[in-house]
Amino acid sequence: MPPEIVALGEPMLEFNAAEEGTLAEARGFLVGWGGDTSNFVVAAARLGGRAGYFTRLGDDEFAESFLKLWRDEGVDASRVVKDPKAFTGIYFISRKGGDHYFTYFRRGSAASLMTPDDLPADYIRGARLLHVSGISQAISLSACDTVFTAVALAREAGVLVCYDPNLRLKLWPLSRARAIIHQTAAQADLVLPSLEDARQLTGLEAPEDLGRFYLDLGPRIVVVKLGAEGALLATPAGIERFPGFKVQAIDTSGAGDAFDAAFAVGHLAGWPLERCVRFANAAGALTSTGLGVVGAIPRRPQVEALLAQEV
Numbered sequence: 001m002p003p004e005i006v007a008l009g010e011p012m013l014e015f016n017a018a019e020e021g022t023l024a025e026a027r028g029f030l031v032g033w034g035g036d037t038s039n040f041v042v043a044a045a046r047l048g049g050r051a052g053y054f055t056r057l058g059d060d061e062f063a064e065s066f067l068k069l070w071r072d073e074g075v076d077a078s079r080v081v082k083d084p085k086a087f088t089g090i091y092f093i094s095r096k097g098g099d100h101y102f103t104y105f106r107r108g109s110a111a112s113l114m115t116p117d118d119l120p121a122d123y124i125r126g127a128r129l130l131h132v133s134g135i136s137q138a139i140s141l142s143a144c145d146t147v148f149t150a151v152a153l154a155r156e157a158g159v160l161v162c163y164d165p166n167l168r169l170k171l172w173p174l175s176r177a178r179a180i181i182h183q184t185a186a187q188a189d190l191v192l193p194s195l196e197d198a199r200q201l202t203g204l205e206a207p208e209d210l211g212r213f214y215l216d217l218g219p220r221i222v223v224v225k226l227g228a229e230g231a232l233l234a235t236p237a238g239i240e241r242f243p244g245f246k247v248q249a250i251d252t253s254g255a256g257d258a259f260d261a262a263f264a265v266g267h268l269a270g271w272p273l274e275r276c277v278r279f280a281n282a283a284g285a286l287t288s289t290g291l292g293v294v295g296a297i298p299r300r301p302q303v304e305a306l307l308a309q310e311v
């Protein structure tokens with residue numbers, strides 16, 4: 001059965017320094033999987049969605065690690081392309097004085113070399129929802145073109161387009177990011193920015209104003225993610241805030257990706273939007289309670305249990 005949810009972007013293996021200190025001082029690393037859109041498909045699959053991923057990988061051991069991850073998680077990776085001339089991206093995380101430092105080795109990666117010709121058009125047309133992000137667009141000009149082509153293919157085929165701006169100013173300057181991100185948001189059905197990203201992109205402050213701003217660009221549904229405060233839903237029918245779940249958050253990385261995936265799974269199941277937001281808030285909250293991203297992404301029963309507690 002072809003996947004209902006297809007995402008497109010760059011996966012990267014994560015090396016997280018085991019001890020506090022600079023990267024130069026690090027002696028041991030915890031290895032994990034990262035990349036926002038890969039996190040998204042893993043979360044979608046854990047939450048009960050039929051998910052597939054498109055990317056390009058190097059012909060290396062990191063690629064094998066990802067292929068095994070997706071196989072183990074039930075994410076379809078049958079259309080992933082391997083490029084023997086390029087490498088799979090990686091990044092390092094170090095911690096000092098409460099701050100995290102990220103060092104990336106992704107420029108020239110196999111994923112960043114993707115072009116519109118690589119796209120599995122039938123795969124996208126056969127899905128019900130396509131998920132892309134600003135990071136997928138920021139990694140290279142050809143990846144940006146690929147995302148626009150994928151979005152156009154999805155729209156022509158009546159496939160819902162789900163978009164997370166995921167602003168990374170290390171990858172592109174704000175003025176270019178804003179132009180591309182807002183152009184893409186205008187073509188999406190669901191737009192799911194985080195509060196900080198939306199503030200930087202628009203210069204607006206209040207979540208309600210941000211919801212209205214993105215709604216005015218054209219999508220049917222906007223959800224602004226508010227971290228521990230939960231989320232704000234904006235549709236032409238109105239704007240409403242949904243409080244976050246009270247949890248012991250220790251590492252929020254990946255919470256936004258899990259939120260997006262949960263919302264998409266709920267929406268495809270035909271749930272009312274309010275239920276989708278609560279489900280997504282619960283999935284995001286649970287992801288923030290574990291270290292690392294993939295290990296912390298909850299499965300459906302954990303999310304249901306948290307939802308049941310709050311009633």
Ligand code: ADP
Pocket residue numbers: 193194195224225226227228229230231244245246247249252253254255256257259280281282283284285286288
């Ligand atoms: P991003 O990871 O994109 O920056 P957020 O930090 O806003 O996004 O988190 C995404 C979602 O995860 C939030 O909207 C919320 O539902 C949930 N979440 C994140 N942090 C917490 C927290 N400390 N407590 C409860 N829920 C959280």
